[in-house]
Amino acid sequence: MRELIGSIRQIADSTVNVLITGETGVGKELFARAVHNCSARRSRTFLPFNCSTVPRDLIDSQLFGHKRGAFTGAQSDSQGLIRAAAGGTLFLDEIGDMAIETQPKLLRFLEAGEVFPLGENKPLHVDVRIVAATNVNLDQLVAAGRFREDLFYRLDVVRINVPPLRERREEIPALVEHFLQKFGGELNKPMLRIADETLDYLVLYGWPGNVRQLANEVRRLVATAEPGSVIMPAHLSDDIGESRRTLPANRSPRLFNEVVTRIDQPLSAAVEHIERAAIQRALSMTDGRLDEAAKLLGLSRKGLYLKRQRLNIG
Numbered sequence: 001m002r003e004l005i006g007s008i009r010q011i012a013d014s015t016v017n018v019l020i021t022g023e024t025g026v027g028k029e030l031f032a033r034a035v036h037n038c039s040a041r042r043s044r045t046f047l048p049f050n051c052s053t054v055p056r057d058l059i060d061s062q063l064f065g066h067k068r069g070a071f072t073g074a075q076s077d078s079q080g081l082i083r084a085a086a087g088g089t090l091f092l093d094e095i096g097d098m099a100i101e102t103q104p105k106l107l108r109f110l111e112a113g114e115v116f117p118l119g120e121n122k123p124l125h126v127d128v129r130i131v132a133a134t135n136v137n138l139d140q141l142v143a144a145g146r147f148r149e150d151l152f153y154r155l156d157v158v159r160i161n162v163p164p165l166r167e168r169r170e171e172i173p174a175l176v177e178h179f180l181q182k183f184g185g186e187l188n189k190p191m192l193r194i195a196d197e198t199l200d201y202l203v204l205y206g207w208p209g210n211v212r213q214l215a216n217e218v219r220r221l222v223a224t225a226e227p228g229s230v231i232m233p234a235h236l237s238d239d240i241g242e243s244r245r246t247l248p249a250n251r252s253p254r255l256f257n258e259v260v261t262r263i264d265q266p267l268s269a270a271v272e273h274i275e276r277a278a279i280q281r282a283l284s285m286t287d288g289r290l291d292e293a294a295k296l297l298g299l300s301r302k303g304l305y306l307k308r309q310r311l312n313i314g
Helices: 002-011 028-037 054-066 080-084 103-112 138-143 149-155 170-188 196-204 210-224 238-242 266-287 290-297 301-311
Strands: 017-019 046-052 090-093 129-134 158-161
Touching: 002 046, 002 158, 017 028, 028 046, 028 129, 046 080, 054 080, 054 103, 090 138, 129 149, 138 149, 138 301, 170 196, 196 238, 196 266, 266 290, 266 301, 290 301
Parallel strands: 017 129, 017 158, 046 090, 090 129
Antiparallel strands: none
C-alpha cells in the first residue's frame, strides 16, 4: 500500500486521467480520494458517481446536465455531475457498466473538456479531473464490443491496480487493529482485544469480499463482544472458523507415509496435525519402543516424551 500511495503522489498534481482496477471491496474509492487529496484540487469537490446505479436513459442527464423541458419530466435546469465537480475531481466508479450510448459523450469531454447538456445549443467548457474505477477487465469488454477502445485509452493513462486482500495478508493485522479501534469507539466498546489465535484465522482466511468483508466481520465482532473482552476464534463467523479446520485424513487416498492437512489454517494447528501423525506412525512402526521411535523422528527420548505429553499421545 505504501508503494501505491507513492505512485499516487507522483501523479497527483498532474491532470492525467487515472484508472483504478481491482476486485470489489479492495477500496478503490479510497485510492481515488487519495489521488484527489494529494493534488492541487484537494480544496475543491471530490464527487463520486457509480455508473451501475443509474438507469441507462438517465445517465446522460446525470453526468452532463439538461435544460428545462429537454425531455418529459425535466421541470428545471440541471447542471449535471461534471459541472458540479468543476475545479475538482469526478470519480466514475464501475466505469465498465457505463452504457455504450453514453460513452461517446464522455470521450468528447475527455478530449475537449466540453459538455453538451441536453437541450443546450452550445457546448460548455468544464475543468474536471476524471478518476475511473472498475472491477472488470476492460480489455475484454473492448474486445467484445461493449466498451469503446478510444475511451478506454483515454481513461487508462495511468493505471493503479489494487491487489486483493489475500495477496497482502501482512497488512491484515494493522487493518484489524484499525477497525477494532474505529468500531469500538463508534459502538462504545472500549478496550477490546483480539487473541493471537483469532488473528491467525483472520490472516489466513481467503476474504472473497476483500477489505469491505474484513471491516464488516470486525464490526460484527465488536457489536457482539462485551466491553474489555478478548475476541476468541469461537466468536468468528462460521465460514471463517470452518475454513481453518484440517480435513480428515481419510478424505483422499494417500500412501502410508503421507498425511493430508490444509495450509490455509493457523500454523500451530497444521504443525500439531503433522506432529501427531508422525509420532503415532513412528510408535506404530516400532511397536511402542520409545528409543527407536525417537530415532526415526530425529528426536531425543526426552524430546519425544515432551511432545507426547503436549499432544496427549498415550
